[in-house]
Amino acid sequence: MDSVSLQDFVCALDPASLPRVLRVCSGVYFQGSIYEISGNECCLSTGDLIKVTQVCLQRVVCENPGTGQTIEIAPTFRGHFRPLTGPQSYGTLNELLSAATQHSKKLPICFMSTHRITTEARVVPEDQPLLLEAVEIHHGANYARCVLDTEAQQFVLHLPLSQKGPFWEWEPGAPRPLLQALQDSALKDLLFTCPTLPWHSLILRPQYEVQAIMHIFSSLRTAAMPPAPQTQDEDTATECQEQLRYIQQGFCPQEGPQGH
Template sequence: MAMDPLSLQEYICSLDPATLPRIIRICSGVYFQGSVYEISGNECCLSTGDLLKVTAVALQKVVCEDTETGQTTELPPTFKGLFQPAPAPAPRLTPQGPLLQGGRQRGLTLHQVLGQWDRWPQPLLCHAIGPRALLLHPVYEVHAVMHLRRDVVKIPSSLEVDVEDVTEEAQHVHFARPLLLSEVLAMEEALPAQARILEGPAGPAIFESSWVPRLQRGQQLQLHGRSCTWRVLASAPGSSRHFLLSSAYQGRFRQRPRRFTGVRELAGGLQPGRCLRVVVTQDCEGRGRDVPPLGVGDRLEARGLWGNGPGTHLLCHRHGGEEEEEEGEDLLLPLDLGGSFVEEGCDSKKYGLVELLAQQALPCEVRVVAPDPGLERDTLGTLPALRLEARLDQPFLVGSFCDEPEEGFEIPPRWLDLSVLLSEEPVHPPAPCTRRSRVEELTEAFYYRLLAQLPGGTAPPPPRPPKPAPAGTGPGGRHPSAPSPPPARTRLASPLPPLPTPARPSTYGWRGPPRDAGTESDSAEHDYETVDNNVQKTIHKMQTIFPF
């Protein structure tokens, strides 16, 4: 049977911790009808009729009141002084009539006094505090569970509300606790299950998908279980479009020849134990006798790095032309040399995504030559190129909307978290079709965030136009009169030096590194030539080299 209402302070002070948990109902007081207050930095709302399950009580402090002056001091729970009942002409008795047991003989500790406390404080003496009688007012921190709150609520017992104990009549009450999808991910034994969204995803959007805006408060979901697919982060070169490809994607790829701007990028494209064959697609001026010029159509084979530090060079072999009898020559190209190169001899076979990643290291550049037949519109099939950046093994949950149970989606809880309430309603098989999740387009901000989290370093910022070089300096930030470093042929180089400043445009197009002073004249015969004079020859060579 429910007891008469008491103040929260009276109820908690008379509560036997051995009987916890207890269920109490808010009856009346300062905080009623939805009043909002802050507890431990979090907003909490207590309304008349709300139920709380008290799970623990912890002593925070004890307020000592001088019975003569009314002055108060606070005692910590660790206070070591002993208390005795205060002598008085008319001893203050509890309504039941017991004085504190054992107080006059040997004194009681603070916790012993509070253990015999029954609603009304009794005057006490404590020589460690002073000669006058004191009244003790304990303040407890009440730990309670509330319906639809994720965290345990911590309430001071001094909160001015009236409560009644309804433990016996409320035994059947279930205090539903919201869960995050990231928590549901670890509860596979509870899936499949229906869920209601209590709070949609916070923060900026990550997917450019039609199903994401529907993840709003009140939406009913079916959660089917963990997805067994993995993802590949991809981007469309020359555009601001970025994607996540599921391993279930059924489109077919063909490798595209990689393109390299400058010798440094060419060196970065080397793979251990493999040579890299490229064709020069833009004239590049040399540097004296040590670095001859490169012309459109020249075929190079990059073999490895030589030297150390600023003297690092890329060892290449330039093959002789079709009309030349010589077999070619070895070149040591400085890493800050400009130029434009395209990979040759690229495989023309068609691959599925899983097969492609088993053979080709990432990143790599591909083209979708056969779109996924399961998609109504495969966006990737319309792109001229696709750069596969990295494989991601982030866990996903398979879900569907209750009003569209056959059409599913795959949601990454660690990137796109929701607060949900699981229900007892059953979820009937089969699992939904998740074709729509085979290709997810990403927002640009989230793409760069993912790129920054990849192993091996930070992501580059979104592309910006190159800054013009200061007057009187060359494209690498070096004055034209400064000599270039001599090639070093000592040993295999360690990690590459920092990237040079981007080249700046000239009247004749993009210039390479400056010429060495004293080795070349400034006559017109050394100016850059446009590729117009070699167009026909270049087209012919490209058609014989590349499959598409």
């Protein structure tokens, strides 16, 4: 099994699979690797075992990729998120279509405008999802045939390819609640948009608290070893040796902790 970073492991973790045993493969650890456990200082080292018993999402930091500004939201945040397919917006519909062609994408394309669009038929609010179905010729000019889907009905709009945005392309499908957006590994490198937050694109940075058990025995470096009966030490060492044999079967010498 390939090793992964602790952040990636936690984000993709199914809580129903806990507890999970990890082995530290390599990496740089918080505050010089020094931790306090039951009043004793210890440090994480390559090869150490930790048994993850619980993972709790504490908060999510939303970052504006353009300015670096951040805001925090709670895990109970009720807004919904749409994943954006690219790291940038497009100035016109023609630029949006050209980028799709360069990446061999086929119509239809899901997109939105960060500004209100006014047509003879109706007004499209900002951040309203649109579906670009085809390019048609009207009065000798190219127009994008777009579908506006409201709760009541669908409307067909013909927008000139010179229509100005900015426009963002987004992944098709229903918007996702916060926890689903965080747990889908296919979305981990994408930007998101959420109509209830102040920015048109944002990065989600979850912050977790990981509760874990470290078995302290002779090969673990500690500043102070707690006194314990000999039989308890032997039981702990035996348990760790059994876990070690199990984990080494899938060892891969790459950076990050490894879970089983």
